[in-house]
Amino acid sequence: MFLDKEIEVSGMPWCVEPKKIGLANLTTKVLCVVHNSALSPLDQETVKFAEALRESFRLLQVRHSLKPRRWTFTKFLIDGPRMERWFLKTLINVAYHTDSPIEDNSLVEIAFGKKSFEPNAGLYGVYDPPEKRQLFDGISLHALTVRNRVVGATFSFFGFRLLLYLDEKGPRLPFMKIGTASGETSEVIEPTYHPVGISYTAGKGISHAVVFRWH
Numbered sequence: 001m002f003l004d005k006e007i008e009v010s011g012m013p014w015c016v017e018p019k020k021i022g023l024a025n026l027t028t029k030v031l032c033v034v035h036n037s038a039l040s041p042l043d044q045e046t047v048k049f050a051e052a053l054r055e056s057f058r059l060l061q062v063r064h065s066l067k068p069r070r071w072t073f074t075k076f077l078i079d080g081p082r083m084e085r086w087f088l089k090t091l092i093n094v095a096y097h098t099d100s101p102i103e104d105n106s107l108v109e110i111a112f113g114k115k116s117f118e119p120n121a122g123l124y125g126v127y128d129p130p131e132k133r134q135l136f137d138g139i140s141l142h143a144l145t146v147r148n149r150v151v152g153a154t155f156s157f158f159g160f161r162l163l164l165y166l167d168e169k170g171p172r173l174p175f176m177k178i179g180t181a182s183g184e185t186s187e188v189i190e191p192t193y194h195p196v197g198i199s200y201t202a203g204k205g206i207s208h209a210v211v212f213r214w215h
Helices: 023-030 033-038 040-064 080-096 105-111
Strands: 006-010 019-022 074-079 122-126 139-146 149-157 160-165 197-202 205-213
Touching: 006 080, 040 074, 040 080, 040 149, 040 197, 040 205, 074 080, 080 105, 080 122, 080 139, 080 149, 080 160, 080 205
Parallel strands: 006 139, 074 205
Antiparallel strands: 006 019, 122 160, 139 149, 149 160, 197 205
16 A cells, blocks of 8 residues: 555755665554544555555546547545544654754644644645656655755655645745756745645546645
């Protein structure tokens, strides 16, 4: 399963260079059985998201190889708030045994669904041109820190990047260059708050999309 794999981490004071960590073990060491159980729906949604991206990439390759036409539109629905909470949970876990732990109790409550992010804090989509996307079957996390305080992180799935920002003021716009665990950086961009989804074009129009539901 997707969550049994490693996560590549960088940007923390203890791992400026990319370092691979077992994602399942990371969660187990930080949370007790009861808390792990409470957050299991987030893990399930993340597996669903990863599978949707894999299937979208496979479908895109198949449809590109065939005669151009208007394809029957396929939609993969993803629960946006659950994904947002999973990114937060993972960032808290990664930072836990460091000199820069996330100690804000309100963020822990958000991870468990007891509170919501303030406006402008939370999940953003980061657009990279297709030719600059790094396609790999896994996940990376690049932490963003200010004076050794973790303010967010960029997560990469199949080269698609999502930014989790913790400050209620939101990221600076135009935003800083955003890095990845592999050391790549984007141009200066403006991330999109609570992205609608990821669309794929093949043939004579949009072929399919991974769609985030925000409710």
